[in-house]
Amino acid sequence: MKRALTSGATPVLQVEELTVVLAGRVVLDKVSFALTRGSVTGLIGPNGAGKTTLLRAILGFERPRSGAVRHLGIAKRATARIGYVPQKVAFDPDLPLRARDLVGLGLDGSHLGFALPSRRRRTLIEAALEAVGASGFADKRVGRLSGGEQQRVLIAHAVIRHPELLLLDEPLANLDLRSEREIVDLVAGLARERKIAALVSTHDVNPLLGAMDNVIYLARGRAASGGVDEVITTEVLSSLYGRHVDVLRVHGRFVVSAASGDLLVDASTTSQAEPREQ
Amino acid sequence: MSALFHALFARGLFSNPAVHTAAIVGALAAISASVAGVFTVMRGQSFAGHALGDLGAAGGSAAALLGISPLVGFVGIGAVAAVAMSTLGSHGRRDRDVATGVVLGAGLGVTGLLLYLDTTHSSTTGAAVSVMFGSMFAVAPSTLPAVVAATGFLALCLGALYRPLLLSSVMSELAAVQGVRVALVEASFLGVLVVAVALSALTVGAVLATALLIGPAATAIRLARSPGTAILVAAAIGVGSTWMAIILAYDSYYWSASHSGWPVSFFVVSLIFVAYLVAELLSSVGSRLATHRDPSVSRTLS
């Protein structure tokens, strides 16, 4: 099952037997996978499965109890090589920060002093805004942009330094169907063009179908990884959840449902039915 | 025209040494507080700024008892309070606010005692009132070098930390991913805040220090879209309010036959409040105009 993820060139990211314990609870239990350049991987799992914890462990924010995270074979965090879009970013509408300011901070926000205005800096920022389709609202305050527009700006912030690894935590939450599609296409396009390994967390596998190459399914702290059709199956998910769940494919979409029928372990059946607000 | 000039700039305004000191110290304090205030508001640390101001009263009254510069008292107590607040509240925003409240409560008890001693010691309420509400015309010219040094320190810190501080104020996780040592930046900013509040307390008093810290910054944030502009606008509002207040307070001496002038602090705080109301009005008119102009919005409305 791991074959699909580890074949090819040196992996950008290798996670080996990663175990993370938070407040005495094993949140991640011997999770292993690898990501290669130019690929999109979905990190799927219900709320509380440990998706955010896994991304934070990759970033070095959570110390693993055991196991290792290797970036290009090195067991150390190389910040310039990771772009990150956190979950639930809530910008105050009055925050005096234009989209272009946030993208500029992605370029050199860790440097001391002020950013001296230069043609080179401006060109890089314009190019990053252009690449995510954010040129039209570059001068608006980030807190006054729609959810989809904010995601674009955050992605520009994350990729302006040309990282090899791009981590996106629930970038599709609170987006309507159209913005959801646009963000998925944007991330897939960036990953292919720039040879980035993109890891996209979401509780619903369906929006990523067609755009992702591989999937990592998290449940009860354990992970199954591989191609979509290898992982999203009744056998694999039942073994992960530790009880019988049915995986159905209806009109090309997955429905994951507990055997008793009263508990949906995946929001995919309900989330698409009702239009979501921006 | 010349009548208006004489009405506004009363006799002796430009030749009075107390006015000179007040204008210089007031401007430096206003710039420091307003600029630090922009980051304070962006970081959601207004409550910490307010608490540091209130607690400054303990330092100011202790300094009055000991006969040392009030600035030393304000900075000293601020440093103690900042260390206490960050040691107790290191687990997120809510925790931070709770710790700030607890330290504030304890500190105000001490303040009460010291102010009581001040009042009984000097048998007037003068010292206590000036610690709490400031008396800009009574600022000793000898404090000027310390005020200049403190302002220079702030300018250096904020200039050097500008981008990492901005990024970690917007979102600390993004800063950490880029290799910013967020804890160090936060601790440094707390130091900046202590000095800014101390300067502010020196001019408008401990209780009103928060108005100079938060007021111009909040107004600027309503008006400006980018951080650089917000900082410039905040500094302009702070200095403008302070200088205008000095002129009005000086004038007020001639307003009544008894020649009892009104305190500068009253005018500073009032002018800052007026500026805030005007900005609020402007930005609500602005957004209404924008709504009318944006065809996509009117379509969804109709």
Ligand SMILES: Nc1ncnc2c1ncn2[C@@H]1O[C@H](COP(=O)(O)OP(=O)(O)O)[C@@H](O)[C@H]1O
């Ligand atoms: N700082 C923490 N301390 C203790 N438990 C935590 C902490 N952060 C997350 N958890 C727990 O770890 C589990 C996984 O959380 P998370 O990674 O946020 O899940 P997801 O992102 O998949 O919704 C949850 O049960 C959550 O309650």
Ligand SMILES: [Mg+2]
């Ligand atoms: Mg999460």
